[in-house]
Amino acid sequence: MSGPVGYPAEGFDLANVAIQANPFPAYAWLRAHAPVYRLRDVPMWVVSRHEEVEAVLRDPATFASDLGMSVPLMSIVMKDAPDHTRLRGTINRAFTPRAVQHLAPRITEVAHALLDRAQGRMEFVHGYANPLSVTVICEMLGVPLAQRDAMNRHSRDALLASFAATGMGSAELLAEAREGLSRLMAILDAAIEAHLRAPSDNIISVLVADEAKGVLSREELRNLCALLLIGGHETTANLIASGASILAETPALWRQLKEEPALIAGFVEELARMRPPLQRIARRATRPVTLAGVELPANAMLMLFPGSANRDPARWRDPDAIDLKRDSRGHLGFGTGIHTCPGGPLARMEARIAFEVLLARSDSLQLDPDERAIPVVGYAAGNLGWNVLPVIRTEAKAAPMQSSQDATPQDVLETVCGIAATSLGLDRSDIDAATCAKNTPEWDSLAHLVILDAIEKALAVKLPRRAAYTAKDVGELVALVVATRAG
Numbered sequence: 409m410s411g412p413v414g415y416p417a418e419g420f421d422l423a424n425v426a427i428q429a430n431p432f433p434a435y436a437w438l439r440a441h442a443p444v445y446r447l448r449d450v451p452m453w454v455v456s457r458h459e460e461v462e463a464v465l466r467d468p469a470t471f472a473s474d475l476g477m478s479v480p481l482m483s484i485v486m487k488d489a490p491d492h493t494r495l496r497g498t499i500n501r502a503f504t505p506r507a508v509q510h511l512a513p514r515i516t517e518v519a520h521a522l523l524d525r526a527q528g529r530m531e532f533v534h535g536y537a538n539p540l541s542v543t544v545i546c547e548m549l550g551v552p553l554a555q556r557d558a559m560n561r562h563s564r565d566a567l568l569a570s571f572a573a574t575g576m577g578s579a580e581l582l583a584e585a586r587e588g589l590s591r592l593m594a595i596l597d598a599a600i601e602a603h604l605r606a607p608s609d610n611i612i613s614v615l616v617a618d619e620a621k622g623v624l625s626r627e628e629l630r631n632l633c634a635l636l637l638i639g640g641h642e643t644t645a646n647l648i649a650s651g652a653s654i655l656a657e658t659p660a661l662w663r664q665l666k667e668e669p670a671l672i673a674g675f676v677e678e679l680a681r682m683r684p685p686l687q688r689i690a691r692r693a694t695r696p697v698t699l700a701g702v703e704l705p706a707n708a709m710l711m712l713f714p715g716s717a718n719r720d721p722a723r724w725r726d727p728d729a730i731d732l733k734r735d736s737r738g739h740l741g742f743g744t745g746i747h748t749c750p751g752g753p754l755a756r757m758e759a760r761i762a763f764e765v766l767l768a769r770s771d772s773l774q775l776d777p778d779e780r781a782i783p784v785v786g787y788a789a790g791n792l793g794w795n796v797l798p799v800i801r802t803e804a805k806a807a808p809m810q811s812s813q814d815a816t817p818q819d820v821l822e823t824v825c826g827i828a829a830t831s832l833g834l835d836r837s838d839i840d841a842a843t844c845a846k847n848t849p850e851w852d853s854l855a856h857l858v859i860l861d862a863i864e865k866a867l868a869v870k871l872p873r874r875a876a877y878t879a880k881d882v883g884e885l886v887a888l889v890v891a892t893r894a895g
């Protein structure tokens with residue numbers, strides 16, 4: 409295996425914006441020539457092969473997450489045992505599969521609503537990927553949607569604050585970022601107070617309950633909420649935007665996924681492997697240790713590259729190619745070990761729904777040749793994705809069955825089952841004609857509305873309101889669609 413000859417001429421540099429925008433050639437060089445490479449200007453080693461990145465993540469006693477530096481937002485991600493164990497217990501109680509699946513109908517609804525407003529030329533990041541992911545976080549935290557834009561801005565501020573705190577930003581930048589961060593905290597405080605007054609059934613309520621039990625301090629609760637916003641927001645939006653740019657540039661892949669939506673989950677997994685939005689994970693050696701033959705002193709700072717590990721040819725065949733059927737288990741896009749991303753299932757579901765709705769609603773997607781796409785670089789350089797992604801989307805002329813008058817009840821059943829599965833966050837195999845609210849806890853009144861809305865859109869049918877609201881199960885919905893279309 410060999411990287412580009414002589415690359416990188418002046419040494420690998422974390423601040424190089426060309427490398428930030430497309431780090432993969434540099435990663436290939438590092439893996440081949442210096443898998444544990446000491447940066448020239450900073451006493452830090454970058455780690456690029458799968459074997460070592462995984463080993464470091466799985467050995468928290470030797471490689472700590474507490475970097476021994478103070479950043480404005482200290483949270484779980486920079487903690488070690490025993491504090492990490494305690495905070496992680498709370499997070500795990502909050503992110504149950506049920507709590508995550510509960511969000512599926514809303515994600516579907518929001519995705520449709522965003523595309524209703526974005527046809528023809530659109531800026532994909534701010535028109536779709538970003539508002540979708542921030543809406544989900546607002547739902548999780550019980551923050552009113554009216555504050556979505558503020559959440560969006562302040563999440564950036566918080567990232568910026570952490571960046572500036574490392575000494576790389578100016579004093580003005582740091583002051584500006586701290587101001588944004590305190591506004592963000594004020595929004596989160598209001599959400600926490602609202603939950604204390606009237607507990608509701610979403611992810612933040614578990615966190616608030618743990619504070620009441622004394623498991624967490626208020627400071628830890630606020631920081632956790634802020635981390636959920638920051639950790640879950642731009643990362644997921646970047647994953648979706650990365651996928652859209654690949655789809656826009658690969659019409660064959662677009663067609664394949666449109667014809668076989670069941671492959672979308674595999675596409676999302678390949679995205680998380682090939683373009684993980686989080687490209688840098690930091691650790692500190694707690695004792696002198698040798699890694700890939702390189703001796704590291706105690707307190708050595710390490711920067712791990714999951715995006716490089718995930719393309720290590722020693723781990724996967726043809727790692728730079730998307731293979732929808734690949735067994736990509738073991739990729740490190742969501743980390744591994746005790747800090748493994750607890751939001752992974754949510755991010756995967758969100759991205760899957762984002763692409764399902766996008767593909768179902770669009771005939772084509774292409775990069776806008778008249779506008780410039782801007783990659784994420786600079787203060788958010790640890791992320792890989794797009795700040796601006798101008799595209800041209802053609803609204804599907806007709807959903808596949810819209811014009812077909814000869815669709816059989818079996819076709820309608822298939823479509824309704826698919827919609828119910830997506831809306832409820834369940835597997836298609838869990839749904840049949842007998843599926844109903846009584847035997848499916850995810851099917852609440854909100855989910856029912858989302859399902860009706862999706863059926864009307866997909867099948868171009870206007871269902872009679874009363875009958876639609878009172879339909880008891882999938883079978884009754886199918887019968888209603890068939891009867892409405894017939895007459």
Ligand code: HEM
Nearest residue numbers: 484485639640643644647685686741742743747749751755
């Ligand atoms: C594509 C989207 C995402 C990616 C690529 C991603 C990636 C990661 C990675 C690599 C880690 C491990 C960091 C480490 O080992 O130091 C992590 C941790 C974390 N992520 Fe995510 N994440 C994503 C989405 C989310 C979402 C949606 C949430 C929540 C809403 C979330 C919340 C967290 C939290 C709380 C941690 C800290 C866990 C701990 O320290 O124990 N992430 N994430």
